[in-house]
Amino acid sequence: MIDVHIPKMGMSTVEVEILEVMVEVGDRVIAGDSVVEVEGDKATFEVEAGAEGVVAEILVSPGQECAVGDVVVRIADDAAA
Numbered sequence: 001m002i003d004v005h006i007p008k009m010g011m012s013t014v015e016v017e018i019l020e021v022m023v024e025v026g027d028r029v030i031a032g033d034s035v036v037e038v039e040g041d042k043a044t045f046e047v048e049a050g051a052e053g054v055v056a057e058i059l060v061s062p063g064q065e066c067a068v069g070d071v072v073v074r075i076a077d078d079a080a081a
Contacts, residue, residue, distance in 0.1 A: 002051045004035055004073040006066050013040040018064045022046070023073065027055045035073045036060060053077045 006016055016038040023035045034046035035055070053075040060072045 001056060002049075002053060002075040002077055003071040004047060004049055004075065006038065006047060006068050006070050006072060008068050009040045009043065009045070013042075013068065015065055015067055016040045018060045018062055018066060018072070019044065020062055021058055021060065023055045023058070025055050025058060029053065029055060029075060038066070047072060049073070049075060051075060051077060 018036055019039050020037040022037060023029060029049040030052045031050055033049045035049050036047045038045060038047060055073060056076040057074040060066060066072065
């Protein structure tokens with residue numbers, strides 16, 4: 001499994017809010033595809049898949065607060081899909 005994490009956005013941002021989940025379990029993604037949209041202290045941005053595969057698990061929902069580093073989506077790589 002490949003974990004997609006909330007990336008570090010800046011020195012002061014430690015938490016973000018999930019605005020939108022842009023994928024569903026079973027969706028095929030490639031590296032660079034947006035999987036969730038989040039809002040931090042000063043910006044809104046999209047978290048991208050880091051690898052190709054199939055969305056196996058979604059660990060967040062809109063309105064949820066998450067810390068930098070939290071896993072938001074798990075992707076099964078092609079070998080495991």
